[in-house]
Amino acid sequence: MKFFIDTADIEEIRGLTATGMLDGVTTNPSLIAKSGRVFKEVIAEICEIVDGPVSAEVIALDAEGMITQGRDLAKIAKNVTVKVPLTWAGLEACSTLSKEGTLVNVTLCFSANQALLAAKAGATFISPFVGRLDDLNLDGMELIEDIRQIYDNYEFKTEILVASIRTANHVKEAALIGADVATLPPQVLRQLINHQLTDKGLEAFMADWKKTGQNL
Numbered sequence: 030m031k032f033f034i035d036t037a038d039i040e041e042i043r044g045l046t047a048t049g050m051l052d053g054v055t056t057n058p059s060l061i062a063k064s065g066r067v068f069k070e071v072i073a074e075i076c077e078i079v080d081g082p083v084s085a086e087v088i089a090l091d092a093e094g095m096i097t098q099g100r101d102l103a104k105i106a107k108n109v110t111v112k113v114p115l116t117w118a119g120l121e122a123c124s125t126l127s128k129e130g131t132l133v134n135v136t137l138c139f140s141a142n143q144a145l146l147a148a149k150a151g152a153t154f155i156s157p158f159v160g161r162l163d164d165l166n167l168d169g170m171e172l173i174e175d176i177r178q179i180y181d182n183y184e185f186k187t188e189i190l191v192a193s194i195r196t197a198n199h200v201k202e203a204a205l206i207g208a209d210v211a212t213l214p215p216q217v218l219r220q221l222i223n224h225q226l227t228d229k230g231l232e233a234f235m236a237d238w239k240k241t242g243q244n245l
């Protein structure tokens with residue numbers, strides 16, 4: 030399973046790149062606003078740090094505008110992945126940009142049928158938002174299962190990029206289902222390593238080593 034990080038915070042990205050766990054980055058207009066940075070500048074900087082796909086979202090709502098903005102964003106670096114919303118205009122833009130060889134991430138997916146449309150439009154990634162479905166008392170992971178089944182039935186190459194992840198458990202469940210990618214808030218990625226028995230065991234090993242009086 031690939032791990033992307035869902036942030037536009039350069040320091041977070043640098044820090045997590047050092048762990049060797051990062052396969053890509055996703056951003057959205059809300060995360061760009063939070064960074065307080067100039068959109069294209071921050072995307073260019075992220076692309077220099079990370080080799081894998083870096084999602085940058087268009088803000089036009091019509092297909093022509095999305096295609097123009099997508100082509101412009103794709104010029105920033107070869108790993109820019111143009112993010113378009115799951116609307117008819119977004120699917121049209123996805124289809125055109127994908128045919129031109131641009132990586133496309135179709136975002137704001139909340140149903141299996143939407144994911145089916147995105148795959149047919151040639152999306153590189155489909156981004157179903159599990160946390161926002163859970164917020165409505167619906168089952169985000171059930172959607173991931175459905176999309177996995179549909180994509181496998183027809184051998185679609187579109188990768189399932191699980192988004193709106195809120196907990197470490199979301200990551201485990203998505204991995205069990207066989208999602209291709211999880212995009213994680215930085216704090217959730219850090220939480221994945223936590224286990225009290227690891228901490229306790231390491232503490233005991235260190236205490237016993239001290240008793241040997243040896244140096245390494």
Ligand code: G3P
Binds near residue numbers: 055056158192193194
């Ligand atoms: O990038 C999209 C997504 O991951 C948003 O997550 O927590 O705002 O629902 P959230």
